[in-house]
Amino acid sequence: MADKQQVHIVLVGFMGTGKSTVSQLLARRLDCETIDVDAEIERREGRSIPEIFAHRGEASFRKAETAALADVLSHEERKVIATGGGAVLAPSNCELMLDSALVVALTADAEQIISRVSQDASRPLLQGDLRQRVNQLMEDRKHAYDFAHLTIDTSKLNAHEVVDKIVAFLQQ
Template sequence: MIVALLGYMGSGKSTVGKQLAETLDYEFHDLDSLIEKKEQKSISKIFEERGEIYFRKLESEVLVETLNSKREIVLALGGGTPCYASNMQKLQNGNTISIYLKLSITELVNRLSNEQWQRPLIREIPIKELPEFIGKHLFERGFFYNQADKILEVDGKSVAEQVTAIKSLL
C-alpha cells in the first residue's frame, strides 16, 4: 500500500511522512526529491530551464512510476501535485490512500513566515500579504485537496499526534 500525503506547502507532509513511514516500517519518498534525482537538478532549476509545463508533466510521470512500484511507501506530494494532470485520479488506484493534511490559513502563515526564504513561491511576498496569498491558493486548490480519501485537520497537533491519527485512518 502507498500512503500519499497531500496539502499546502508547510503543512508537514515531509516531516509527518518520515515519522509515519518509520512507524509503519514503510519507505519514505518525497515526490520533489524523486524528481530532482531523476533530472539531476533542483526543482527551481527545472522550472528555470524548462518551465512549469515540463515540470508538471515530469511530476505526473514520476508520480505514476512511484504508484506503480508495488512497494509499501509513504509519499509526500508537492503542494501543487494534486491540481495538475489528473493526478488525483491517479491516486485512486486501489493501492493508494490519499490523506489531506489540512491546516488553517493562520497556522500556515505562522509556519511559512519562519521559513519564507526557503520557499521560492513566497520568498518575495511581504509577510502582511501572506494570509491573502495563502488563502487564494487554498481556495484554488481546495477542490483537488478535498478529493483525498481522508482529510485530517492538523492545527495544533504534534507530529506524533498526526502519525497516530493517520494510522487510525488506515
C-alpha cells in the same frame, strides 16, 4: 482502493501542512520506505525545484511530477509518499493516487502555513508578498484536496498526533 493494510499511503495538501515530516514518521511506524516526490524529481532532473521552475517553467515541472508520481506508485511494496502541494492540480494525478493508494489530505489554517513556510526561500510559488500568495493559492486550491480518503487538520496537532490518526484509520 486495495486493502488498507497493504496499500501505499499518499500524503497530499498545501505546502507547510506537514507532509514531509509526517511521511517520515509514518514510514518509520509502519516499517516501510518513504518517498518525497519533490526530492525524487530533483534526483531525476539533476536540479532543484526552483531551478526547474526558473529554467523550464511550471508546466515542465508538472510533467516531471506526474512521471515521478506514476513511477513511485508502481512499486509493489508499500511506501509512504509525500507529494508536492500542487500534485493534485492534474486530475490524472488524483486518479492515479486514488487507484493505487490511501490518500490522506493534510490541511492547516493560513496563519499556521504562513508561520511554517515564512523562513523557506526555496518555494518558487511564494515569491513576493507571502501572506497574499498563501491566501490566494489556498483560495485557488480550496477544493483541490477534497478527493482524499481521509483529511486531517494539522493546525493544532504535532506530527506524532497526525501519524496516530492515520494509523488509527488504517486499523479501522
